[in-house]
Amino acid sequence: MQTLYVELGDRRYPIFIGSKLNAQELLEPYIHGHQVMVVTNTTVAPLYLDHYVAALEASGKTVHTCILSDGEKYKDIEHLNLIFDALLEAGFNRDCTVLALGGGVIGDMAGFASASFQRGVYFVQVPTTLLSQVDSSVGGKTGINHPLGKNMIGAFQQPQVVLADMSQLSTLPPRELSAGLAEVIKYALLGDVEFLDWLEQHMEALVAGDETVLATAVYKSCAHKARIVASDEKEQGDRALLNLGHTFGHAIESYLGYGEWLHGEAVATGMVMAADLSFRMGWISESDLERTKKIILRANLPIVCPKIPLEEFLAYMAHDKKVLNGQLRLVLMKKLGQAVITRDFDVELMKQVIVANQH
Amino acid sequence: MQTLYVELGDRRYPIFIGSKLNAQELLEPYIHGHQVMVVTNTTVAPLYLDHYVAALEASGKTVHTCILSDGEKYKDIEHLNLIFDALLEAGFNRDCTVLALGGGVIGDMAGFASASFQRGVYFVQVPTTLLSQVDSSVGGKTGINHPLGKNMIGAFQQPQVVLADMSQLSTLPPRELSAGLAEVIKYALLGDVEFLDWLEQHMEALVAGDETVLATAVYKSCAHKARIVASDEKEQGDRALLNLGHTFGHAIESYLGYGEWLHGEAVATGMVMAADLSFRMGWISESDLERTKKIILRANLPIVCPKIPLEEFLAYMAHDKKVLNGQLRLVLMKKLGQAVITRDFDVELMKQVIVANQH
Structure with missing residues (x-):
């Protein structure tokens, strides 16, 4: 496993890169509070959701999930609102964490939701595509599309930690x-x-x-x-x-x-x-x-x-x-x-x- | 006129407080770029919109307006989206300014829109109610309501300048x-x-x-x-x-x-x-x-x-x-x-x- 730090002062965070990473051990030190909302999509959920829910629960977290439709065309304000619905229905507070499990679309939407929910809660990225591992999970750009333009609505939101597991790329088309x-x-x-x-x-x-x-x-x-x-x-x-x-x-x-x-x-x-x-x-x-x-x-x-x-x-x-x-x-x-x-x-x-x- | 500065380092901004303030003179130094979207509501628009549009145009700005329904019950994601629609239909760029002309609801919505549009553009507040003059126009809290809670979705967004004109309180119920x-x-x-x-x-x-x-x-x-x-x-x-x-x-x-x-x-x-x-x-x-x-x-x-x-x-x-x-x-x-x-x-x-x- 290799570790890379993104140097952003008091928002410095690590990216863990490797194969078959120990999610519980690596995530636990970076998750504040006890509430975690895992945001993922219908493609990734059957493959990896149980694994991460189990890892988080083993750390004593209260875990809820929000499974969105898969695809760039759902990266809109209506689907963003589903994340807010899930957070509020779960009764989550300002000390909760939103974890993005998926590719760039999920990372962008979950990240923007975490930036906006209660004016900002914690954010963790588990990118499952090569594109999101090398690009969208680093740098804090989050957002959604508008019919008149891509990524037109969003926020800069840095994650607490990024977990880039190469073994998940085996299921990538x-x-x-x-x-x-x-x-x-x-x-x-x-x-x-x-x-x-x-x-x-x-x-x-x-x-x-x-x-x-x-x-x-x-x-x-x-x-x-x-x-x-x-x-x-x-x-x-x-x-x-x-x-x-x-x-x-x-x-x-x-x-x-x-x-x-x-x-x-x-x-x-x-x-x-x-x-x-x-x-x-x-x-x-x-x-x-x-x-x-x-x-x-x-x-x-x-x-x-x-x-x-x-x-x-x-x-x-x-x-x-x-x-x-x-x-x-x-x-x-x-x-x-x-x-x-x-x-x-x-x-x-x-x-x-x-x-x-x-x- | 009295001037108060909110000391937030490089985001320090002034609040101008008085009666019959000169909007053109006071706003001009604080508006970057040439595009201004004035967000207001159906109650305030007939009273004060023309005055501010004229003041901004006299400074050479390209001014568009977005007039929302008046009331806390419209402080939701659908009406927020109307501001994004207006900004994109006007072809506004990252160097534009969103100006809130109204009470707390307009300030909160326009502020959140300015924080999220293109991941953050400039923001100016012209609060027209006593409540928004003493509270919501200072401090940068912006946001919208969700059926399950008030102000649950939003951002911290500081304005460039606040204009609090007491003469506008004469039309306040x-x-x-x-x-x-x-x-x-x-x-x-x-x-x-x-x-x-x-x-x-x-x-x-x-x-x-x-x-x-x-x-x-x-x-x-x-x-x-x-x-x-x-x-x-x-x-x-x-x-x-x-x-x-x-x-x-x-x-x-x-x-x-x-x-x-x-x-x-x-x-x-x-x-x-x-x-x-x-x-x-x-x-x-x-x-x-x-x-x-x-x-x-x-x-x-x-x-x-x-x-x-x-x-x-x-x-x-x-x-x-x-x-x-x-x-x-x-x-x-x-x-x-x-x-x-x-x-x-x-x-x-x-x-x-x-x-x-x-x-």
């Missing part, structure tokens, strides 16, 4: 494992070209679900994210680097409708677009662009998206939270493994890139 | 002015017996709506609250003193249904119950109790509540957020003008007090 690898590749592209070398050497083992290799990838990814988050918790500056591929990706997701493409798939194609624009701006070489596409392809991820009318693509991009005073900012690569947040790009080249990287 | 006076009296009872003397001298002028005397009462009340909030923003300790009368009061409000009694009316009777229990515990004298009742009566507020079955009253009290590890804590008076948060009271005496102070 291959498509979702690949979607998680998109975010892993992102860390290499935005800030660590040596990690890109490592990924090129280990991509087959990662796709095959090798738990030891996956643990290393999760550790390195979380370490990158933790470092960036610690330096810029509220995304005033460098934290926006983590959105490499996301502004293009959100447009793809929004156009197709949440749930058609997985988030990681949209980010994968979005990273190709960001790399292509970086290439056309003259910042990275053609071989850097090809290397980017190749590692994404080897992770079984798409490098082009379906045909989307340019005007609609641009309209969705304009809804992005990175728009500041009406001006679009993008995360691009100044060189391979070194991203920047910039508004100094050629909009015409950006339009070419969008059109060029579609079916 | 006398019953609502009295409800605001309940919170003014609370500050005297919990921590300032000299302020109680002052209130005894000026209660007639306050009830008559004298703007100069009201401004002094608002200033002194906000100063008390600001001092307590600055020392304990997240209610880990002393801030709970501000709930004098509120645990009893919430039970009355919850039983009667939100909106039957005004919040201030329920708090008034709740303060009588807290004083009566303090008297029965031997902490304050019978004349202190009578003095408490008399100032509340002079503010045209109720000192007894309708008949509520004891078991139901207790059940509603148990839902209070001050319950810690299942144990009820109450704010009582160790002496007149000196409140404490305590779990060391006689539960049988508490039951007697509840029964004794009903019709």
